Amino acid sequence: xxxxxxxxxxxxxxxxxxxxxxxxxxxxxxxxxxxxxxxxxxxxxxxxxxxxxxxxxxxxxxxxxxxxxxxxxxxxxxxxxxxxxxxxxxxxxxxxxxxxxxxxxxxxxxxxxxxxxxxxxxxxxxxxxxxxxxxxxxxxxxxxxxxxxxxxxxxxxxxxxxxxxxxxxxxxxxxxxxxxxxxxxxxxxxxxxxxxxxxxxxxxxxxxxxxxxxxxxxxxxxxxxxxxxxxxxxxxxxxxxxxxxxxxxxxxxxxxxxxxxxxxxxxxxxxxxxxxxxxxxxxxxxxxxxxxxxxxxxxxxxxxxxxxxxxxxxxxxxxxxxxxxxxxxxxxxxxxxxxxxx
Amino acid sequence: xxxxxxxxxxxxxxxxxxxxxxxxxxxxxxxxxxxxxxxxxxxxxxxxxxxxxxxxxxxxxxxxxxxxxxxxxxxxxxxxxxxxxxxxxxxxxxxxxxxxxxxxxxxxxxxxxxxxxxxxxxxxxxxxxxxxxxxxxxxxxxxxxxxxxxxxxxxxxxxxxxxxxxxxxxxxxxxxxxxxxxxxxxxxxxxxxxxxxxxxxxxxxxxxxxxxxxxxxxxxxxxxxxxxxxxxxxxxxxxxxxxxxxxxxxxxxxxxxxxxxxxxxxxxxxxxxxxxxxxxx
Ligand SMILES: Nc1ncnc2c1ncn2[C@@H]1O[C@H](COP(=O)(O)OP(=O)(O)O)[C@@H](O)[C@H]1O
Ligand SMILES: [Mg+2]
Numbered sequence: 135x136x137x138x139x140x141x142x143x144x145x146x147x148x149x150x151x152x153x154x155x156x157x158x159x160x161x162x163x164x165x166x167x168x169x170x171x172x173x174x175x176x177x178x179x180x181x182x183x184x185x186x187x188x189x190x191x192x193x194x195x196x197x198x199x200x201x202x203x204x205x206x207x208x209x210x211x212x213x214x215x216x217x218x219x220x221x222x223x224x225x226x227x228x229x230x231x232x233x234x235x236x237x238x239x240x241x242x243x244x245x246x247x248x249x250x251x252x253x254x255x256x257x258x259x260x261x262x263x264x265x266x267x268x269x270x271x272x273x274x275x276x277x278x279x280x281x282x283x284x285x286x287x288x289x290x291x292x293x294x295x296x297x298x299x300x301x302x303x304x305x306x307x308x309x310x311x312x313x314x315x316x317x318x319x320x321x322x323x324x325x326x327x328x329x330x331x332x333x334x335x336x337x338x339x340x341x342x343x344x345x346x347x348x349x350x351x352x353x354x355x356x357x358x359x360x361x362x363x364x365x366x367x368x369x370x371x372x373x374x375x376x377x378x379x380x381x382x383x384x385x386x387x388x389x390x391x392x393x394x395x396x397x398x399x400x401x402x403x404x405x406x407x408x409x410x411x412x413x414x415x416x417x418x419x420x421x422x423x424x425x426x427x428x429x430x431x432x433x434x435x436x437x438x439x440x441x442x443x444x445x446x447x448x449x450x451x452x453x454x455x456x457x458x459x460x461x462x463x464x465x466x467x468x469x470x471x472x473x474x475x476x
Numbered sequence: 477x478x479x480x481x482x483x484x485x486x487x488x489x490x491x492x493x494x495x496x497x498x499x500x501x502x503x504x505x506x507x508x509x510x511x512x513x514x515x516x517x518x519x520x521x522x523x524x525x526x527x528x529x530x531x532x533x534x535x536x537x538x539x540x541x542x543x544x545x546x547x548x549x550x551x552x553x554x555x556x557x558x559x560x561x562x563x564x565x566x567x568x569x570x571x572x573x574x575x576x577x578x579x580x581x582x583x584x585x586x587x588x589x590x591x592x593x594x595x596x597x598x599x600x601x602x603x604x605x606x607x608x609x610x611x612x613x614x615x616x617x618x619x620x621x622x623x624x625x626x627x628x629x630x631x632x633x634x635x636x637x638x639x640x641x642x643x644x645x646x647x648x649x650x651x652x653x654x655x656x657x658x659x660x661x662x663x664x665x666x667x668x669x670x671x672x673x674x675x676x677x678x679x680x681x682x683x684x685x686x687x688x689x690x691x692x693x694x695x696x697x698x699x700x701x702x703x704x705x706x707x708x709x710x711x712x713x714x715x716x717x718x719x720x721x722x723x724x725x726x727x728x729x730x731x732x733x734x735x736x737x738x739x740x741x742x743x744x745x746x747x748x749x750x751x752x753x754x755x756x757x
Contacts, residue, residue: 357586363635371583372560373586416575417579
């Protein structure tokens with residue numbers, strides 16, 4: 135029997151599977167490139183030999199102590215920021231929301247700056263704590279600011295509050311750095327957004343935080359899809375809208391805090407990736423979030439590889455590359471009719 | 477409990493007080509929604525019709541009193557169980573940009589799914605049935621925001637129907653539609669009500685539509701229920717004058733039977749929307 139609706143629904147389903155498969159393949163290629171390319175190119179055969187621990191001391195050292203951690207961190211940070219951006223856009227019903235716009239990034243940065251300035255902690259794992267506290271503080275503050283007066287926080291009010299608070303928090307962090315040269319120095323490479331110069335063992339704690347946030351995000355997809363229809367409809371469908379919102383905020387805080395702690399603020403990724411995924415897959419969080427989880431690490435691994443070769447011997451922090459790639463994409467998205475603002 | 481007492485209706489409010497923050501909308505209100513019947517709520521703007529639907533559907537916590545669904549306090553039941561039993565189409569529903577009709581209808585299946593369950597054949601069948609009933613099958617792949625007002629409203633109705641709840645609460649489903657679309661939608665609700673025995677409650681503005689389609693009419697004014705019963709009993713010239721401030725003649729509908737209201741002229745603006753300047757101290 136001919137069944138147009140079922141056929142289409144089925145087609146979109148299998149298209150999604152295809153897209154996921156293609157993206158996974160793309161990610162594998164990007165990872166291979168990231169391991170190969172840099173100030174010294176390592177041939178694929180040497181990578182395999184190096185990874186299996188055979189022969190070639192030099193390549194093994196380069197891979198295990200330098201490129202592998204760096205690639206792994208780019209993957210974890212990419213997953214974190216892609217997921218966080220998608221959650222933020224769902225939460226605020228604002229296709230242009232991202233952790234940066236809502237001040238969460240700035241909160242995490244301020245947390246880290248304070249920690250660096252007071253000399254409390256300097257290792258990546260311990261930096262996650264002030265980053266998380268800062269991210270949580272910013273999120274809660276934005277929510278409170280946006281919901282003063284009557285009624286719940288609307289997307290527009292949240293965005294305005296986020297931009298304003300983000301500016302204030304960044305200002306404070308900048309002032310702290312300018313008053314204290316040593317803080318400035320220690321903060322510099324971190325703040326530019328870099329996935330370089332960290333070791334794998336530093337990543338474990340961060341990866342666990344990101345994993346928690348990502349699993350939480352996957353559990354929230356269907357409720358978020360219902361919340362997208364408006365709070366009344368969602369509640370009448372049996373969704374606990376308040377719990378959904380709270381868990382979303384917790385997930386975003388975990389993801390952004392963890393990513394910022396290890397890589398510094400990386401702009402535009404969380405904004406750009408989910409937005410592109412929405413254009414590709416439609417306005418459905420059960421598709422946007424999983425796609426973002428693949429596209430964002432893909433973009434970040436590639437950006438980091440490019441950052442390594444763009445100016446030979448002087449590695450450009452990846453945050454700067456994503457900004458350079460992200461800003462034009464953002465302008466393109468906003469200028470066209472491609473933005474489905476409400 | 478005695479057997480001779482008629483069975484209480486599945487959905488009823490028992491002396492509820494409805495309020496937003498510190499603003500009380502209605503006090504000590506009791507109502508039984510008759511099972512399997514088509515109930516229409518009418519009343520002037522701002523009299524609390526939407527608030528009553530929100531209270532009956534557990535969206536608004538009552539200040540005092542209890543809403544019972546199947547004899548159980550609706551706020552003590554699991555949200556998802558209530559949603560499987562009772563569907564609501566709110567007054568202002570806006571679809572997310574770009575979402576298709578099929579996708580919208582699909583989201584009505586939320587109460588039937590759990591975190592780990594996958595999209596089932598049963599879910600698929602329910603969505604197909606809902607699209608067929610609303611005659612939206614052909615438009616299933618179209619974005620909702622590109623549809624006409626009538627089609628868009630049908631897409632939302634498909635979403636509520638996909639929910640497969642036995643009670644439907646519809647808040648002004650026909651407002652903003654032209655008369656042909658109003659009637660086709662009301663015909664659909666009447667058919668769902670008579671064919672499947674779904675208890676249906678709809679807020680309508682057109683009193684003649686209420687008279688034509690309702691088994692029971694609930695008339696609200698200032699947060700109170702001032703009349704509740706079959707159209708012939710409820711729609712009297714006295715009541716229309718009291719509640720809506722219109723002078724009306726009630727005749728027998730020559731086409732469909734039942735009462736038909738012809739307004740003569742306006743005697744006064746209902747108090748709920750009248751300027752209160754004179755009352756100021
Ligand atoms: N969220 C709200 N907060 C405060 N007051 C509200 C809210 N919603 C409605 N009201 C007020 O409650 C009264 C009843 O509103 P409503 O139930 O929407 O009336 P109706 O649906 O009959 O037009 C109105 O005076 C309205 O201003
Ligand atoms: Mg209303």
